[in-house]
Amino acid sequence: MNTGAVTLTARDAADAVRRRGEPTRALAGQDERIAAACRDMAVRFRRGGRLLTFGNGAATADAAHLAVEFVHPVIVGKRALPALSLVGDPATLTGIARRRGFDDIFAAQLRTQADRDDIAVGISADGACTNVARALTEAAGRGLLTVALVGGDGTGAVVATPGLDHLLVVRSTDPAIVKELHVTIYHVLWELAHVFLEQTEDRRAGAGR
Numbered sequence: 001m002n003t004g005a006v007t008l009t010a011r012d013a014a015d016a017v018r019r020r021g022e023p024t025r026a027l028a029g030q031d032e033r034i035a036a037a038c039r040d041m042a043v044r045f046r047r048g049g050r051l052l053t054f055g056n057g058a059a060t061a062d063a064a065h066l067a068v069e070f071v072h073p074v075i076v077g078k079r080a081l082p083a084l085s086l087v088g089d090p091a092t093l094t095g096i097a098r099r100r101g102f103d104d105i106f107a108a109q110l111r112t113q114a115d116r117d118d119i120a121v122g123i124s125a126d127g128a129c130t131n132v133a134r135a136l137t138e139a140a141g142r143g144l145l146t147v148a149l150v151g152g153d154g155t156g157a158v159v160a161t162p163g164l165d166h167l168l169v170v171r172s173t174d175p176a177i178v179k180e181l182h183v184t185i186y187h188v189l190w191e192l193a194h195v196f197l198e199q200t201e202d203r204r205a206g207a208g209r
Contacts, residue, residue: 019172019174019177020177020180022171022172023170023171023172023177023178023181024181026170026171027170027171027181027185030168030169033166033167033168034168034185034188034189034192035192036166037147037165037166037168037189038188038189038192038193038195038196039192039196040145040165040166041119041145041147041189041193041196042193042194042196042197042200043145043196044117044118044119044145045081045082045119045193045197046197046200047117048117049082049115049117049118049119049145050082050083050084050115050118050119051066051067051070051081051082051083051084051118051119051121052083052084052085052086052110052113052118052119052120052121052139052144053066053067053083053084053085053086053120053121053122054085054086054087054106054120054121054122054123054131054132054135055087055122055123055124055129055132056124056129056131056132057125058125058175058179059123059124059125059129059179059182060085060087062123062149062179062182062183062186063085063086063087063121063123064085064087064088065183065186066083066085066121066123066186066189066190067083067085068083068085069083069186069187069190070082070083070190071083073190078194079194079197081193084113086105086106086109086110086135092109093105096108096109102131103130103131103134104131104134105131106122106131106132106134106135107131107134107135107137107138109135110135110138110139110142110144111138114138114139114142114144115144116142116143116144117144118139118144118145119144119145119146119147120135120136120139120144120145120146120147121148121149121186121189122135122136122146122147122148122149122158123148123149123150123182124148124149124150124151124156124158125150125151125152125175125178125179125182126150126151126152126156126173126175126178127148127150127151127152127154127155127156127157127159127169128152128156128157128158129157129158130157132148132157132158133156133157133158133160133161136148136158136161136164137161137162137163140161140162140163140164140165141163145165145166146161146163146164146165146166147165147166147168147189148161148164148166148167148168149168149170149182149185149186150167150168150169150170151169151170151171151172151173151175151177151178151181151182152169152171152172152173152178153171153173154167154169154171168185170182170185
């Protein structure tokens with residue numbers, strides 16, 4: 001009995017790993033898109049821009065996680081960069097939702113807080129979050145750099161955002177896998193944005209010698 005239980009668990013574990021294989025390989029195929037997003041983010045940070053993040057449900061935790069990665073880097077020696085999650089203030093979120101509706105909870109904050117040098121990163125597990133799409137549309141209209149992290153088949157309201165600068169898609173309908181790979185994406189965004197910033201500074205230092 002115990003052997004059977006162990007065998008079943010091992011098979012389940014193997015299947016769980018296999019199900020993550022194809023989405024991970026597909027993400028690796030977006031390397032140029034990811035690098036371009038990191039480069040453009042570094043440009044905005046050099047101009048004095050901030051990172052503004054948002055998402056719904058489990059993606060609220062991702063939005064907050066992404067912001068704190070930049071504000072309080074876990075790697076000693078990496079600089080802190082300005083970032084703000086738009087999901088963290090319940091009074092603001094519920095006040096806007098009561099007055100303007102849930103679809104406007106992020107866009108309304110961008111109207112009052114965003115500067116054209118800022119970066120807006122919207123996270124949506126299925127790509128269908130109307131409030132994320134509306135916020136990205138607002139951001140694009142104001143000249144912000146816009147980045148969307150979505151899952152699923154690459155369709156939906158977020159994907160159709162007019163003027164979206166960078167779209168990064170996890171090709172899976174499993175929300176757990178989407179979340180795991182979104183974490184990978186935004187860790188890479190953090191890492192390579194720093195690389196681009198450091199390369200620029202090294203070139204400037206070299207030119208000044």
